Amino acid sequence: MAKIELKNLTKQFGDKFAVKDQNLIVNQGEFLILLGPSGCGKTTTLNCIAGLEIPSSGEIFFNNNDVTNDPPHSRNVAMVFQSALLYPHLNCKQNILMSLKKTNLSDDQKEQRISESASILNIKELMHKKPHQLSGGERQRVATAKAIVRQPDVFLLDEPMAALDAALRQTLRSELVNLQKKLNTTTVFVTHDQVEAMTMGDRIAVMNDGKVEQIGTPIEIYNKPKTKFVAGFVGSPPMNFLNGKITNKDGNYLFEVNSTMDNILLNKDMKDINNYRTLAFRPQHASIVNDNNYDLELKIYGIENLGKELIIICEYNNDKIRIITENPNYKINDLIKIKINKNKILFF
Amino acid sequence: MYLGLFVLLIWTLTPIYWYLKLAFLTPNNINIFPPVFLPDDMHFGAFFNIFGYDYTTADNILLPASGQASQVIRGLLNSLFVSIISTIITMIVIVPLAYTFSRLTFRFKTALLLTILLSVALPPISTLIPFFAMYVKLGLTGTKFGLIIVTLTITIPFVTWMLIGYFRNIPPIEKLGRIDGYGRFETFLKVFIPVSKNGILVAAVISFIFSWNEFTYASILVNGTKAVTFPTSISSFLFQHPHPQHLSASLFLGMIPPFIVAVFLQRYISEMNIVDPLR
Numbered sequence: 001m002a003k004i005e006l007k008n009l010t011k012q013f014g015d016k017f018a019v020k021d022q023n024l025i026v027n028q029g030e031f032l033i034l035l036g037p038s039g040c041g042k043t044t045t046l047n048c049i050a051g052l053e054i055p056s057s058g059e060i061f062f063n064n065n066d067v068t069n070d071p072p073h074s075r076n077v078a079m080v081f082q083s084a085l086l087y088p089h090l091n092c093k094q095n096i097l098m099s100l101k102k103t104n105l106s107d108d109q110k111e112q113r114i115s116e117s118a119s120i121l122n123i124k125e126l127m128h129k130k131p132h133q134l135s136g137g138e139r140q141r142v143a144t145a146k147a148i149v150r151q152p153d154v155f156l157l158d159e160p161m162a163a164l165d166a167a168l169r170q171t172l173r174s175e176l177v178n179l180q181k182k183l184n185t186t187t188v189f190v191t192h193d194q195v196e197a198m199t200m201g202d203r204i205a206v207m208n209d210g211k212v213e214q215i216g217t218p219i220e221i222y223n224k225p226k227t228k229f230v231a232g233f234v235g236s237p238p239m240n241f242l243n244g245k246i247t248n249k250d251g252n253y254l255f256e257v258n259s260t261m262d263n264i265l266l267n268k269d270m271k272d273i274n275n276y277r278t279l280a281f282r283p284q285h286a287s288i289v290n291d292n293n294y295d296l297e298l299k300i301y302g303i304e305n306l307g308k309e310l311i312i313i314c315e316y317n318n319d320k321i322r323i324i325t326e327n328p329n330y331k332i333n334d335l336i337k338i339k340i341n342k343n344k345i346l347f348f
Numbered sequence: 349m350y351l352g353l354f355v356l357l358i359w360t361l362t363p364i365y366w367y368l369k370l371a372f373l374t375p376n377n378i379n380i381f382p383p384v385f386l387p388d389d390m391h392f393g394a395f396f397n398i399f400g401y402d403y404t405t406a407d408n409i410l411l412p413a414s415g416q417a418s419q420v421i422r423g424l425l426n427s428l429f430v431s432i433i434s435t436i437i438t439m440i441v442i443v444p445l446a447y448t449f450s451r452l453t454f455r456f457k458t459a460l461l462l463t464i465l466l467s468v469a470l471p472p473i474s475t476l477i478p479f480f481a482m483y484v485k486l487g488l489t490g491t492k493f494g495l496i497i498v499t500l501t502i503t504i505p506f507v508t509w510m511l512i513g514y515f516r517n518i519p520p521i522e523k524l525g526r527i528d529g530y531g532r533f534e535t536f537l538k539v540f541i542p543v544s545k546n547g548i549l550v551a552a553v554i555s556f557i558f559s560w561n562e563f564t565y566a567s568i569l570v571n572g573t574k575a576v577t578f579p580t581s582i583s584s585f586l587f588q589h590p591h592p593q594h595l596s597a598s599l600f601l602g603m604i605p606p607f608i609v610a611v612f613l614q615r616y617i618s619e620m621n622i623v624d625p626l627r
Contacts, residue, residue: 052523073529085519089543102529 002062002153002186003028004049009058011044018044020210022058029184031177035197036207037233042190043158045207049188050077050156062153073102078147079156083163084139086131086146093127096146103150117149120179136164140172148183155180155187161196173200194234198222206230228348231280237311237322240286242279246270246347255279257296260317264295267342276347283311283322285344294337296321300330312336370596371395374409378592394597414594416585422574423581424601430492430577431559434499438555441504443548446511447536451522461512467505472564475501480568490573498565503555510554514547550616553609560605578602 004026011019019041026032034042047053049060051072060068067075078099086095093114100110118124121141131139140160147155157176161169177200180187191197197204198218205215206229214226225231231239244257246266253266264279286295298314298321305328312323312330323338330336370378372390393403393411400417404410414420448454449461479498480489488494521543525535541548563579571580582602585595 050527052526071531072527077527079523079527081520081523085521085524087521087524087539087543088519089545098524098528 003064004154004186004188005061005064006045006049007059007061009045009048009060010056011041011048011053012056017041017210019048019055022210022212024205024212024215026186026188028186031180031187031189031200031202033197033201033204034188034190034207035194035204035233036192038192040207041210042192042207046079046156046158046188046190049154050079051075075154076150076152077154077156078150078152079158080140080143080147080160082159084136084143084160086139086143088131091128091130092123092134092142092145095131095142096149099146099150113149113151117145120148121145137168137172140164144176144179148179148185152185155183155185157187157189159191162191162193169196176200195236198234204234206233208233225346228278228280231346231348235282237283237324239280239282240321241319242317242321243277244279246274246276257317262296264340265342266345278348280346280348281340281344283324285341286323286338287341288312288323288325288327288336289339290337293339295340297335297337300332300334300336302332303330367596368600370592371600373593374405374411375591375593376409394591394593395600397591398594398597398601414591416581416588416594419576419581419584420578420598423576423578426492426570426575427560427578430495430499431556433492434496434503434559435552435556437496437500438503438507439548439552441500442508442511442551442555443541444536445504446508446515447540449508450512450515451540464505465509467501468509472502476564476568479565483569489569490575491570492575495566495570495575495577498569499559499562502562502565503558506558507551507555511547511551514551515544518544546616550613553613557606557609560602 004024006022006024009019009022009024010017022041022045024045034045036042044053048055051067051070051074055068058068059066062075072079086092087098090098096114096117097110100113103110105113115124118127121144123138123141123145126134126138126142131142134142143160161172164172173196189196189200198221201218203215203217204221205212206221207213208229214221214230216224221230221234225234225239228241232241242255242257242264244255247254247256251268253268253270255264255266256262257264296316298316300312301315301320302313304311304313309324309326310328310330312325314321314323314336321338323336369386371394372392374389374391374393377384377389389406391403391405393405396403397411397414398417398420400413400421402410402413445464449457449464483489483494486494488497518540521539522532522535525539526532530539561579562577563583566577566580567583570576571584576584578598579602582595582598585591585598
């Protein structure tokens with residue numbers, strides 16, 4: 001178990017910054033998610049923690065020991081790679097054994113460790129199969145067993161489930177979290193899937209352009225996104241954004257949407273009105289109304305029926321606005337009036 | 349569809365059949381017109397002749413040994429020697445070379461790779477005269493050593509190109525190896541090479557076939573010397589009193605190694621995909 005600390009971590013490839021001046025603390029036993037779009041530097045950050053990449057500048061500490069220039073093995077990290085990478089020419093048991101090749105354990109101890117981790121992940125009957133004979137979920141379990149068999153201080157996962165189908169991912173998500181809590185190993189998990197991030201992490205670090213934009217618990221990230229990027233990246237269906245400006249008319253604050261000039265009446269307690277240019281609200285925080293007390297009138301562009309609820313996609317001001325409703329009686333090209341819950345809106 | 353296949357088969361197999369048939373015939377039978385599809389009195393006489401033995405057929409016709417026998421035997425041994433040594437050297441060079449170009453990033457990679465690949469595009473004949481002039485000065489004409497050097501200039505670029513494509517499709521197991529505590533070179537040696545052994549084997553075989561079949565350089569640099577190779581020794585039949593059965597029997601022998609290789613390795617060869625190496 002270890003606490004991981006990144007201090008001003010920077011990694012450059014040529015003159016391109018993959019990670020820029022990053023500071024991050026992962027607490028002991030924590031499950032931290034690095035979330036971000038592809039190319040945001042999350043995998044590079046993970047590779048630096050693993051020791052697969054040497055940072056251009058900055059430092060990495062494990063339990064206050066500087067490990068910045070240590071090779072991967074001496075850091076005692078275990079890593080699961082994209083699509084649960086295994087050695088293709090070795091069977092599962094040999095694959096797991098490879099994790100222990102460079103340790104000082106006796107053969108008996110190795111044997112015991114392997115059978116322990118195999119029984120934790122329930123893969124005893126797969127031990128003599130080669131990776132190409134395994135299903136996606138089995139590969140994932142074997143790769144996880146290979147990682148935990150070393151009893152690492154830090155457990156690093158690089159989009160391990162990206163190649164799996166949705167149903168399997170759902171099962172494996174809870175399995176992995178359950179295992180992490182049982183072993184209480186500090187874990188860093190990289191993903192671009194915000195559902196994975198929300199459901200698995202103790203905390204989420206949302207990355208963009210080589211930097212952490214916000215770090216916090218899933219609820220904090222969801223309810224109080226600090227930047228427009230975080231707001232747009234986390235949540236499904238995504239948040240709606242309206243560009244415009246806030247004006248003060250006779251003591252009432254109005255949000256005037258660019259180009260359509262529609263006005264939205266805001267609550268009275270507005271501050272810093274000159275700094276905000278974007279109004280944001282989640283799809284579930286607007287409702288369809290029939291009276292004249294509405295904020296926007298929209299034309300329906302598409303309807304996605306999820307069974308429990310429907311997502312109405314409307315075209316507005318060259319952009320899409322999504323509303324969640326339970327009423328199935330709408331059709332494409334219908335006009336609807338919506339009212340936004342002013343207590344839930346955010347400004348950027 | 350099938351008609352096309354049929355035409356193609358006829359197109360490729362007829363000349364082979366025609367020539368190989370001659371190996372089993374007596375000179376008299378060869379001259380029969382119209383030719384028979386498969387004559388009854390076939391025999392292995394020509395194969396004895398080209399190795400320097402007389403052969404008496406069932407109806408007591410004496411087929412004398414070929415005057416080229418010493419060249420053929422020497423050619424076979426030399427070809428075997430040159431091909432094996434070239435293949436070994438090729439493999440020692442190209443496995444790290446292809447690895448470097450397919451799995452590592454460094455400056456001027458594309459330019460350097462192009463330089464290597466450019467030599468694939470050069471027809472051997474264009475470098476023949478410079479090589480010859482140089483070899484005369486260095487005293488390398490008519491030596492196996494000189495021939496090996498020249499063979500390497502053909503095998504190395506081509507097989508590197510093949511292997512780059514294959515290496516590129518191997519998953520990033522180096523990372524796995526490094527997490528498991530192997531150094532960079534150890535990972536290459538103990539993890540990467542075992543994983544890619546099929547591709548490396550195919551590359552070795554292709555390199556062997558290329559050396560075995562090499563004719564352009566050998567015909568100029570070693571023909572008629574002690575270092576003569578099998579293909580060039582066959583070609584010297586052309587300038588003798590015509591013995592089509594001897595030429596044909598030699599061709600038959602020359603086809604055996606590539607044939608065995610193709611049959612046993614076609615499964616692996618299809619795994620190799622020669623892709624755009626600059627991708």
